[in-house]
Amino acid sequence: MAQPLVKKDDDRDDEADYSPFLGIEKGAVLQEARVFNDPQLDARRCSQVITKLLYLLNQGETFTKAEATGVFFAVTKLFQSRDIGLRRMVYLMIKEISPSADEVIIVTSSLMKDMNSRTDMYRANAIRVLCRITDGTLLTQIERYLKQAIVDKNPVVASAALVSGIHLLQTNPEIVKRWSNEVQEAVQSKAALVQFHALGLLHQIRQNDRLAVSKLVTSLTKGAVRSPLAQCLLIRYTSQVIRESGVNNQTGDRPFYDYLENCLRHKAEMVIFEAARAITELTNVTTRELTPAITVLQLFLSSSKPVLRFAAVRTLNKVAMTHPMAVTNCNIDMESLISDQNRSIATLAITTLLKTGNESSVDRLMKQITNFMSDIADEFKIVVVEAIRSLCLKFPLKFRSLMNFLSNILREEGGFEYKKAIVDSIVILIRDIPDAKEGGLLHLCEFIEDCEFTYLSTQILHFLGNEGPKTSDPSKYIRYIYNRVILENATVRASAVSTLAKFGAMVDSLKPRIFVLLRRCLFDNDDEVRDRATLYLNTLGDGSVAETDKEVKEFLFGPLDIPLTNMETSLKNYIQDPLEEPFDINSVPKEVKSQPLAEKKATGKKPTGLGAPPAAPTSAADAYEKLLSSIPEFAAFGKLFKSSAPVELTEAETEYAVNVVKHIFDSHVVFQYNCTNTIPEQLLENVTVIVDASEAEEFSEVGTKPLRSLPYDTPAQTFVAFEKPEGVPAAGKFSNVLRFTVKEVDTSTGEPEDDGVEDEYQLEDFEVVAADYILKVGVSNFKNAWESMVPETERVDEYGLGPRESLAEAVNAVINLLGMQPCEGTEVVQSNSRSHTCLLSGVYIGNVKVLVRLSFGIDGAKEVAMKLAVRSEDVIVSDAIHEIVASG
Amino acid sequence: MLLAVLIANSEGNILVERFNGVPAEERLHWRTFLVKLGADNLKGVKNEELLVANHKSVYIVYTVLGDVSIFVVGKDEYDELALSEAIFVITTALKDVCGKAPTERLFLDKYGKICLCLDEIVWKGLLENTDKDRIKRLVRLKPPTEF
Structure with a gap:
C-alpha cells in the first residue's frame, strides 16, 4: 500500500521541477534574450524565451525603459526568421512591449512588408501590430492598405482592419471617418464576425x-x-x-x-x-409593450445557469423601480431566488421583492429575509437595509415589524458601515413616522449598551438628547445614558454628559436627579468630561452662565452660530500668538468663507440619518438656517420656513454657473445665488445679482449682500432679500442679471491684475410659486390624521384637467403643483388603471397642517377629472389650496 | 470594454493577467478582489460552471477549469451575458490547446500558445475571434477554413 503513495509524491516533485517558469528571474531572462541576436537563429529556443518574457509581463512585472528598448531591438531581429510559429510570437511580443514613438521606425518597414505580403495571415497580424504602435503620421501612409484590408476577402484580415479602426477612432477620428464607404460595404459581409465588427465601427463613425x-x-x-x-x-x-x-x-x-x-x-x-x-x-x-419582455425574463429566473438568473433578476430589479406592478407576477419565482447560492442574485431578488411587495406580503418577506441575512456579506446587507428603509417609508403602518427587524440585525455581528446604515435607517424612521419614535429610541438605547463604535455611540447620544426629552416618559432613557458615563471611553462619556444636561434642561421633573448624576461626573478622570459636567451644572443650576430658561435651552440646543472653519482659524491664531486675555468667541468672524467645490457638493447631498457630529448642521435645511442666521441683515427675518431645491439659472458648461435657492420666511423671501466662476484666467469681484421684480408685484427689495470675491472654481454666494405680505403665499416672476468687476489673472502666478472691468451676465428667470410655501411633511396614518381634523375645515371641489398623456402624468403634475408629501405610496399609479386616489400631506406657511385627498378619473379620450378634498387646521388654508389648483 | 482577463491557479497565484483601460494603480485592487471572490465561491464548483458578480457598474463572470480559475471583467456593453460569451471562448480555447481541462503544469507548458489564443480572442478590450477552430488556425498563422 505504501508503494503507490511514495510514487505519487515523487511524481509531484517531478511536476514541480518541471514547471518551465520555476525560479524565473527577470535579469536571467533578459540575458537569455541575447539568443535573438544569433546569426543562426534557433526558432524553438527564441519562442521559449519570448514565452518567458510574456510570462513576466503577464505577472505584472515591468521593464525599465532601457530593458524594454533592448528587448524590442532584439525582437525586431527575429523578422529574419521564416519560422511561422516564431513570427506569430514576434507580433505578440512587439504589441506587449509597446515601443516608444522614436523606436517604432525600426519595425515599420518590416511590418509594411508583411502588410503587403501574399500570406494573408501576415497581413492581418501586421495590421494589428501597426495599429497598436502607430501614430497619426504613419497612419496616413498606411491608410490606403487599411481601406483595402477592410474589404479583403479573408475575414481575418477584414476583422483585423475593422477592430483596428475602432481603436484608432479614439485617437485619429478624422482619418477613420474617411473609411465609411468601405465599412458600409463590410457591414454587408457574409462573414458573421466581419459584420459584427463593421457594424460597431460604422455606428461609432456615424453616431452623431x-x-x-x-x-x-x-x-x-x-x-x-x-x-x-x-x-x-x-x-x-x-x-x-x-x-x-x-x-x-x-x-x-x-x-x-x-x-x-x-x-x-x-x-x-x-x-x-x-x-x-x-x-x-x-x-x-406601456403595460402591453412590457408584458412579453417580463414573461421571457420570468422564464429565465428559474434557469439552471447563474448568469441567466442574474441577468433576469438584474433587469427586473430595474423595472421594479419604475413599474413595480409589472413585476409582481414574478414574485413567486423571485422568492425562491432568496436562497440562491449566488449572493448577488439573492440580494437582487430581495431588493426587487421589497420594491414590488404589497403591504400584506411584508411580514412573510421579513421572515424569509431574516434567514438570509446571516449568510451574506456586509456590502449586500447594506443594500437590504436601505431597501427596507424605503419600504417602511412606503408602508408606515408596517413600521413595527420592520423596526423589529432592524433592531434584531443591529444586535448581530457586523462592521461599522453596516451598523451605521441600520442606525441611520432607524433614525430616519423615527423622524418620519411619529408612532415609531418611542420604540425606535429604545432600540437605539439597547444598541449603545453594547456598541463597539465610539462614533455611533456619540451620534446616538446626541440624537437621544434632542428627541428623548420630548417623549411621554423621558425618565426611562436616563439609565441607558448614565450607564455610558460609567462604562465607556472618555469621548462617549463626554457625549453622555451633554445628553444628560439636555434632559435636565427640558424636563423639570428630572432636573434634581440629573443634578445628582452630573455631580458624580465631576470626579471623572478625564478633563473634558469634568469640564462639561461643571459647565452644565453651572448653566442649569445657579444661573451664572445663562440667566433665563430660554438662554439655557438656546445654549444647549441652539446651533453654534459660527462657521467651524472660522472658529478653527481663530483658535489657531490665538494659540500661535497667545494674549493675556482669554479667548473671546465673539471675535470669531461669522461670515461664511467660500467653500471649495468638493465640500460644497458634499453639503448638497441628501441628508443621511444622523448627519454630522453635534456642532455641525444635520441637514441641508439646518445648513441654510445657520448660513442665513450668520448674516446680520437677515437675522431679523425670524425662523426660516422652507428652502427650495436649487434652480439652475445658467446652461451647463457656461462661463459662470449660477443657481438660486429660494428661502421663505414669514414676511420675507431671500434668494441665495450660488455662483461658480469656471474661467481660470478670471477673478470676479463685487458680484451682485440685479433682480427685476416687475412681474412680482407683491415683493419689494429690502437688501442685498454682494460677494466680495469669486475666484476660479470656488463656489460662493450672494443674496438678495425681498419683503412680502406676512403669511401670504405671494407668487411672481423674477429676472436676473449678474453684475461684477472682472480682473484678469496670470495663471502661472495666480496673481490678479490691479485694474478690473465692470461687466454683466444675463441669467435665466425664475418664479416663486405656491408650492414654495408648503413644506413636505408626511403622516404615518393618513386616515387617522384626516379624521382628527375638524370636518368643518373641509373644502371639496371638482376640476377638469383636460386631456393628459396618462393618469400618472396628471397625478404627478398635481403633486408638483402643490409641493406636498405623498403618503402611503399613493403617488404610484397602476399602469392600466382608470381611476386613482392620491393622499398628500404638508405644512402650510404659518405652520398650518394641511391634508389633501385627490381622486382622479380618466376616460377613453384621456380627459382627466379630479375631485379635490382638503382639510386643514385653518379653513383659510383649505381655500388657499383650492385657489392654487384653480389657478395652476 | 472588456476590462480584464485574469487566470489564477488554485492557490490564487496569478498565471495571466491582461488589463485594458484599467489604471495601473487600480490593478492590484482588482487582482486582490478577484482572487478573494474566487476563494470564497469557487470551491466545489464544476468545471466551466459560470458564476457571476457585480461590483458597482462592473460585471464579473468567472469559472474554474481543471486547476485554473478564470475571471473576466467588463463594463457597459460587456455585461454578464457578453462576458459569458467571452469566457466560453476562452475555456474552449484552453481545452483545445491543452487537450483537456488543464492542470497547472499543463497550463504552464502551453503558456506561449495560451497567450497567443488570448491575443486572438481579446484585443485591447474588444472581443475579436470567437470560434475555437479558427483561433487554433490563427495562432499558427493559418487562414480560417471557411475562407
Missing part, C-alpha cells in the same frame, strides 16, 4: 448623424444579421433610434417595437435579453 443611424437600423432590421453579437448591437442602436423618434401619435405605435418583440423569440439567449432590456427601458413604456 441621427438620420444615418436611423437608415442603418431600418435596413438591417429588415435584412439578415448573421451573428448574435451583431444582433445585440443592432438592438442597442434600434432603441437609440426609438428614443429619439418617440411614439407615433396617430396610431399609438412605436416604430421598431415589432422588431424588438421578434428578437424575444431569437434562439440566442444574449439576443433575447438584449431585446427584453431594450423594451423595459423604452420611455413611457
